[in-house]
Amino acid sequence: MVNKDKLLQRVAAVEPNVNMRKLGKYLTSDQFTMGDPLWVDSLAMIPSGDRGKFDLILIGYVLQEIPSAKGRQLVIDALWQRLNDNGVMVVIEPGSPKGFRYIHSFREWVIAKSREEANIVAPCPHMRECPLARDAQSWCHFS
Numbered sequence: 001m002v003n004k005d006k007l008l009q010r011v012a013a014v015e016p017n018v019n020m021r022k023l024g025k026y027l028t029s030d031q032f033t034m035g036d037p038l039w040v041d042s043l044a045m046i047p048s049g050d051r052g053k054f055d056l057i058l059i060g061y062v063l064q065e066i067p068s069a070k071g072r073q074l075v076i077d078a079l080w081q082r083l084n085d086n087g088v089m090v091v092i093e094p095g096s097p098k099g100f101r102y103i104h105s106f107r108e109w110v111i112a113k114s115r116e117e118a119n120i121v122a123p124c125p126h127m128r129e130c131p132l133a134r135d136a137q138s139w140c141h142f143s
Helices: 018-028 069-081 097-111
Strands: 012-014 038-040 054-060 083-092
Touching: 012 018, 018 038, 054 069, 069 083, 069 097, 083 097
Parallel strands: 012 038, 054 083
Antiparallel strands: none
């Protein structure tokens, strides 16, 4: 039997929009037995050191909100530094041509790393170039 109290030791949520933070707090208020998540408006507000490292980092619909490729890369790098060894980073973007391009850029970033440092698990678990990315009119998506 799985002890649910041991599954999540620490949860932090970064949301710059105060109204979305309030909604997130409301929606998750009774979801955690180990205490409320830390809700902050900036990654810089999460404690440093081991307390600021996580086994799972979810980046959901975030990359499309960042106006420049350099800014997106800074966010990815900063979050990567917050990931524990053997941790998992999940990037989710809309199933659209634009969302595919953001995911593809992240995929290329992972592929450039050594296999000891990073691996792709899904949706395509191979570490080769994406054949759909060659054609600007093609994009990977699921219904």
